[in-house]
Amino acid sequence: MEHFIKTIVKKAGAEIKKRFGKSGVKYTKTHSHDVVTEADLASNRILIDAIQKRYSSHGIISEETGEYQKDAEFVWIIDPLDGTNNFARALPLFGVMAAVAHGKQIEYGAIYDPIHNQLLYAKRHKGAFLNNEKIHCSKTKIWSESNGFTSCWMKPKTMLVNRRLLESNAKKEWSLYRALWSIAIETIYVASGRCDWLISTSGGLWDYAAPPFILKEAGCTVTNFQGEPWKLGQKDLIAATPALHPQLLKIMHGG
Known part of the structure; x- marks a missing residue:
């Protein structure tokens, strides 16, 4: 399964890359920024066809086609x-994400950035790897x-998160942070130690499957906003280096 999950995300990513700069919006979903392109649908077909051919008894939950078994x-x-x-x-910040759950636990996770050819992968209790090289989160204390990442959706909880970060910076406790609008890319940067933390407060189950699993395997402390170990199905995510996590959690609670 390890080789298979790597292969299919790379195959889907190659199809997306071919369409980059050429494939526009096909339709919108919940609002004008929640868009679907031909590349989404083509990648979805590649992933689902491969999974069903190889593992016909497995279920699939996809952002584009919903639930199957x-x-x-x-x-x-x-x-x-x-x-x-x-x-x-035509902004080169996007990726393909896949995870395999056995019951309530993720066993495998993979994220592929086709533009920069970055393949992030993890297997439970075996660590995280970027292009087959073992990686670890940063040692920033x-x-x-x-440096970190936050969300920018105009929703109450997201706005509260960003207010807390601004309040912290106003106290001259500066941290640099940004939103890339792709948790796939943000996860690659944090897991590989190029950035130090990630907060996310909105998305679907598919946004919170591979990323928290891989971040934990890379050595991050990964919790919900109450500081409890993150579990599949939760949609509030704080992931950071072990030394930074309690500081970030305190900031999120107004401390």
């Missing part, structure tokens, strides 16, 4: 194109020396 022993949770809005505007 979701109560199966093994369930694939896929986002065929995370960062679709970036893709549609001081909040004012850290």
Whole structure:
């Protein structure tokens, strides 16, 4: 299964890359920024066809086509194109995400960035790897020396998160942070130690399957907003280096 999950995300990513800068919005979903392109659908077809051919008894939950045999022993949770809005505007910040759940636990996770050829992969209790090289989160310990990612959706909880970060910076406890509009790419950067933390408060199950699993395997502390160990199905995510996580959690609670 390890080789298979790597192969299919790369195959889907190659199809997306061929369409980059050429494939516009096909339709919108919940609002004008929630878009679907031909690349989303093409990637989705590649992933689902491959999974059903190889593992016909497995279930699939996809952002684009919903649930299929979701109560199966093994369930694939896929986002065929995370960062679709970036893709549609020819911004090279997007990726393919896939995870395999056995019951309530993720066993395998993979994220592929086709533009920069970055394949992030993890297997439970075996660590995280970027292009087959074992990686680890950064060793940053001081909040004012850290870099991270946050969400920018105009929703109450997301706005509260960003207010807390601004309040912290106003106290001269500076951290640099940004939103890339792709948790796939943000996860690659944090897991590989190029950035130090990630907060996410909105998305679907497919957004919160591979990323938290891989971040934990890369050595991050990964919890919900109450500081409890993150579990599949939760949609509030704080992931950071072990030294930064309690500082970030305190900031999120107004401390």
